[in-house]
Amino acid sequence: MRYISIEKTKPGMILGKEVFDDEGRILLSVNTKLTKEYITRLSIRGYQGVYIEDELSRGIKIDEVISVELRNRGAQAVKDGNIDDLKTIAKDIVSQLLDKDKSISIDIQDLRTYDNYTYKHSVNVAVISTIIGIYLSYDEESLYELCLAALMHDIGKTKIDPAIINKPARLTMAEYRLVQEHARYSYDILDQNWLMPARTKQGVLHHHENEDGTGYPDRLVGDEIPSYAKIIHVADVYDALTSKRPYKKPYALSEAIEYLMGGSNVLFDRKAVEAFLEAVPVYAKGIEVTMTNGEKALVVANSSNPLRPIVRLISNGKDIDLNNDKDYISVTIAPHTVVENDFTSVYEKFECD
Structure with missing residues (x-):
């Protein structure tokens, strides 16, 4: 496959x-x-x-990160704003992810094969955030609170005109400031539920804070930022970058990962990024890559070196272990070139996603 x-x-x-x-x-x-x-x-x-x-991809197995049924329940609950259902769904997401073997990296390319970004995005961010929490050795209760915060991090966008949220052009400064308010709107909605965990609410409120104090809504710095918010920030930006939106083409997984790595200790918490990198491969199984020698290949499996997976040559179907094959010792996977994206505009938009 x-x-x-x-x-x-x-x-x-x-x-x-x-x-x-x-x-x-x-x-x-x-x-x-x-x-x-x-x-x-x-x-x-x-x-x-x-x-x-097809014949070329025979034997490449790609498992669902979470079940299709759970993914769709989550998206519907986000769409409905049903907080009680979201609490149950958060527990189910945590349970399904804990059942996976932590030693096996989790391919999340399948998150890109569903429509309706608005609601699937919240589920994607919840899954990715929970995976990061697992790699940071969070206990089950903390994973639940984190997952719940991630599911509801954008719930306040219901108070903003969809035409602004999905605007294909660069936002005006007034529009940008308005969209930034979604973090407070989300917090206010959750604050009405007195059974909502305090750490969950703080994670929602501060998921756009940057390590260097340039984020919003409160321009918190470093350790001032709640741990759940740090994790959701990484997951949110990753999913926004790798998703097709009205204002941009999707970034390759490797490009998004490079952005997270480059932003460590500036925009993102380094420990959260490192945990993400442990769990999510740079090159997901089943994707096509181009190597520096010009050959095209499919990723078959990942090795101990995340940048040198096992690949299958499209030209002849031969499997090559880039980490150990002496004939390919100097061959790497060629980086993507970002084209047709106004990065400044994209940054503004996904910082609001």
Whole structure:
């Protein structure tokens, strides 16, 4: 099985995973042969890509991070603003992730194969935040509080005009300041629930604070920032960068990871970024990469060196362990070149996502 962007999908390809809509209904089943009409409809609905099965990707197995049913329940509860349901969903997300073998890195490329960014984003951030918490050895109660905060971090956006949230052009300063208010709006909504954990509310309020004090709403610095907020900040920016939005194309996973690494101790907490890097591979299984010798390949599995996975050459189907094969000792995976993105505008927008 391999992941392919919707732009590169062609008629005749065979689906390797079901495609769901934002209500959790199956749009296309496993083994469906894609047609031009299907591909067009998926593109219009905003799908970034799909998984396909073919001879080249035979044997590459990609597991769901959390179940499809739980993912869709979470998105619906976020959409409805149902806090009681979100409490239950947070416990279920923690339970499913704790059942996974921590020693196995978690591929999250499948989070990119669902439509409806607004509600799926909150679930994605909850999953990624919980994974970071697991790698930081949080106990189960703390993981629940963290996951709940991540699920609800953007709930205040319901008070802001969607035309501003989804504006394809750069925000005006007035619009930018208005969108920044979503953190306080979210906190105010949660503060009405007296059973809401205090650390959860603080995580929601401060998830856009930067380590150097340039964030919002309170320009907190370093240790002043609550630990849950530090984690959600990493997960939020990562998911925003790797998602297709009206104002930008999605960044490659490796590009987003480079951004997090470069922002450590400036924008992001270094320990949260390091925990993220432990759990999430730079190159997810099933994605296509180009190497510095010009060869194209699929990522088959990750090795002890996150930058040198096991790959399968597209030219002949041969598997190469970049970490140990002496013939490829000087070959690396070529970096992506970011194009057609106004980075200043993108930064402003995903800092509000």
